[in-house]
Amino acid sequence: MTPAEAPAAVRAYLETHPWLRDPGASKRGLRFALIWMCGLDPVEPHDYYESGDAGRVVEMAEAGDQIAYDAIVEVATHLTDRAIPLPNSVQKYLLDIARRKQPQAFRRGRHPITNLHRDDAIFHAVEIARKAGFSATQNEDHEDDHQSACSIVADVLESLRVDIAERSVEKIWARRRAARQRGGFIC
Numbered sequence: 001m002t003p004a005e006a007p008a009a010v011r012a013y014l015e016t017h018p019w020l021r022d023p024g025a026s027k028r029g030l031r032f033a034l035i036w037m038c039g040l041d042p043v044e045p046h047d048y049y050e051s052g053d054a055g056r057v058v059e060m061a062e063a064g065d066q067i068a069y070d071a072i073v074e075v076a077t078h079l080t081d082r083a084i085p086l087p088n089s090v091q092k093y094l095l096d097i098a099r100r101k102q103p104q105a106f107r108r109g110r111h112p113i114t115n116l117h118r119d120d121a122i123f124h125a126v127e128i129a130r131k132a133g134f135s136a137t138q139n140e141d142h143e144d145d146h147q148s149a150c151s152i153v154a155d156v157l158e159s160l161r162v163d164i165a166e167r168s169v170e171k172i173w174a175r176r177r178a179a180r181q182r183g184g185f186i187c
Contacts, residue, residue: 034071
């Protein structure tokens with residue numbers, strides 16, 4: 001790919017990712033996974049299996065994770081409606097909540113997973129532009145209109161009506177790259 005082809009390649013890639021405008025996509029994905037961990041198949045809800053992972057979902061809910069709490073409530077409702085016994089950890093958690101005189105306290109602020117899908121798509125878009133020969137970020141010493149991979153991605157996002165500034169694209173790319181390095185995916 002040539003540098004002139006990079007913006008079109010970035011645009012083609014980002015157009016295939018509808019969750020750029022959908023911050024709920026990552027939350028729904030986590031909820032789906034947590035329901036599965038509790039033993040209920042979200043795709044075929046009549047399929048239930050005993051899961052040893054329900055306790056982990058309960059731990060997340062006890063720590064204030066609202067998505068985990070919502071998943072537990074959905075699983076408990078589904079199983080109770082069908083007269084299927086709840087996993088012991090879920091039963092104990094719900095009884096503890098019922099015994100309290102106050103509602104479950106949830107962590108404040110945005111859930112850490114909120115922009116996971118969006119940020120991953122942006123990271124990959126920057127990598128596409130880098131493969132075309134662009135540096136990831138602009139050199140602050142350059143006074144000219146030197147383009148970087150992040151500036152190309154920011155321009156494409158703007159054309160797609162996704163409001164993310166170039167500096168934010170740079171931060172997203174740097175965070176995702178650091179996470180991948182910690183995970184051993186990038187040397």
